[in-house]
Amino acid sequence: MLHSIRKAEEHHLAGLSDLFVEFIDAESNLTAMKKQLDLISTNSDYYIAVACDDKEKVIGTSMAIKCMDLVGNCKPFLVVENVVVAPGYRGMGIGKSLMEAVEEFGLQNDCNYIMLVSGNSWSQAHDFYRSIGYSDEHAGFKKRLIYS
16 A cells, blocks of 8 residues: 655545544544644644555644653653554554654654553553553653643
């Protein structure tokens, strides 16, 4: 399957919104998404990757955020969020390409490590992360602050 990975741009928003329905089972607010993408695009600590097929359809995405640290060598770490591949495109290397793109962003930013959180019910995603070198030897916790 031919696909390309690139930095998300405004014309990708509708496709991203469609992907996020699969991810969170709810519609996204395109106006709010545009506002956020405009902000994120000016902040070098963020990278949103999109995977597009040969017809420019958005078929996957991942987001990386560089976080500063005060521990040890004080180098930053990377948080990865919103990793989604459209159902009909899973198992074709798209997720791996997206993760390679965020890992490259982390390397370019001299990050010590990457962390991500994945819901307990996403066992196939967990298998995928393990297959590309991620360890689940640490516990991850998440607390929702806003319910909508």
